[in-house]
Amino acid sequence: QVQLVESGGGLVQAGGSLRLSCAASRITFSSYAAGWFRQAPGKEREFVAAIARRGSNPNYADSVKGRFTISRDNAKNTVYLQMNSLKPEDTAVYYCAGVFEWGSDVYYSTEDRYTYWGQGTQVTVSS
Secondary structure, three states: OOEEEEEOOEEEEOOOOEEEEEEEEOOOHHHEEEEEEEEOOOOOOEEEEEEOOOOOOOEEOOOOOOOEEEEEEHHHOEEEEEEOOOOHHHOEEEEEEEEEOOOOOOOOOOHHHOOEEOOOEEEEEEO
16 A cells, blocks of 8 residues: 655766655655665665654665765655765665654664565666
């Protein structure tokens, strides 16, 4: 019933930028902590970024810190991932995830905490 839909992926050159969007339907996304994960071929899904309900406590994997920014616009029921200075090793399918959360400032960086997932969007960074 709940659906998260990612968009904004594509093919970019190293050093370029993309902004991914995650639009939620059938829920009030402001009641959900949200995160981004990615999975490259032959690798396990890994944490990228997370954000609390009200946009507080953004946190990032060390590999993307300083380059990626997670944000949300609860009025639009959407979470974003701004990706700058992209590297070939950022190539992966990126997934948006959410979980209902009572706490306004709670975030999660492990995938087993999340209950709703999008279908993923491909990001390919060429060298």
